[in-house]
Amino acid sequence: MEKIDLNNYEAYFLDYMEGSLSAEEKYDLFAFLEKHPDLKEELELDVMDMELMPTSVTFDAKESLKVDADKLMITTGSVDELMIAAVEGQLSKSQKQQLETYVKDNNLTKSYAYTKATQLKPDLSIQFEDKASLKQKTGLIISMTWVTRVASIAAVGAILIMIGLNWNSTEGEVANESFAAEDVKSHNRLNVNERNWNTSDFANEDQLLAEEGEQNFPAPQNENRPREIQNELPNMIAEDIKPERIANEKEEKEEDLIAPPILPLENLDDEIAEDPSNQVNEHEENATSITEDLADANTVEQPYRLITNAASDLINREVSFTREKDNATENYVAYGFKLGKFEFERKKSK
């Protein structure tokens, strides 16, 4: 409390009479009264005798103040919000009635009408014209669950396999037949009368061919053939090719079908007939090359023919995969892949 002076001594007097002054404040009050003895008389008045006593007056409009769930407290400060609440549909029927009564009694009808008018109404003439472009077709839709996906993949795979099998069973058979025919021809040429060739009786070749009905070998015009070639070539060819050909005939499988080497026997006869002297070198070269090839003894295989044939049939291009096997080491030394005009080859370094 601030220090007592002539401006606030009355407050000190009141506190003193109520007994709420501290000891220090009482000391200040008495010191002040010593300085102002004329104010001492005021303090000596019995102020407590002027205390008011409560009366028995009561408020008779208590009921109007009470609130229940359906009663609105409408005042000048709340009537605007209550009108908006009525427009928003937030008031009950009873509450709305109370509000309208209040509005009528207080000349707020126009204001209430403006509030009601704040509700917008959609312009139904505005329409989206091209609804058809938003719609989706209701055709039969097959849900691509995992089951149908697996089934479709299996169906495609089965079709490919069937195509591949058909290809092999038809054209493959034709090819096999042609190869077999070639094999038979070659085999017969080389091995039917093997003992004649072994005996180096090359002059009997025409007779042998004629007996088989072979028309492709014209009779050599010059019978003076180098006997070295006559002796060596048939032997080399017969001895080296024969086992392979027999093996092919007996163990022929689609994936292991081996393309027979092409032997220029017919060309050999022609060349000998035309110019024996010059043909000798060529024959030697041919013999050498054939010898070299045969000496390598590499087997060319075509595995996965089923898949490559199916692929060829699908894309209408030649597809082949070959691998060359070293018969001595049983290792694959070269791989080749052909797709149409493109050919890839990989050879392993020795």
Added chain:
Amino acid sequence: MTTNEYNNCVDNYADNIYRFVLKHIKNVDAARDIVQETFAKVWVKRETIEFSKARSYFFTTAHHTLIDTVRKEKYMQDETAIDREYYQKPIGNLDLQEQLEEALDQFPEIQRTVVLLRDYEGYAYDEIGEITNLKESQVKVYIFRARKRLNEILVSIEAVLD
């Protein structure tokens, strides 16, 4: 939601969504694009949408697409798309609904959205909150303030009431 249910929604809600968007963007072509994009988005997610809640989903998607479009293209500034004759009329000479919509254009976009959803589509406060990502209390505040402001505007122009 099946395809048939989706197509039913096209018939039932395409006009409503178009009006709602057009009142915001005031550009017929942009509004058409937004409607088509809205239905396309809902079609993609149709299998996750219950038919009973499709209407709210459509309006929510339309609202989001509308906001994205406004932010990207700012069509509100495209004066060529605005009916100049419409805007040349003083607000006092318009009919009541035109006056209201003219006044509504002065409001913030979110408040305009809330009022349109309430008055055009009759959505409840909680539904509007879901569509606009607002709390129900916020929706109520926006609406109450909008009504109060519209009331003041109508009083100030002494609009003729029916």
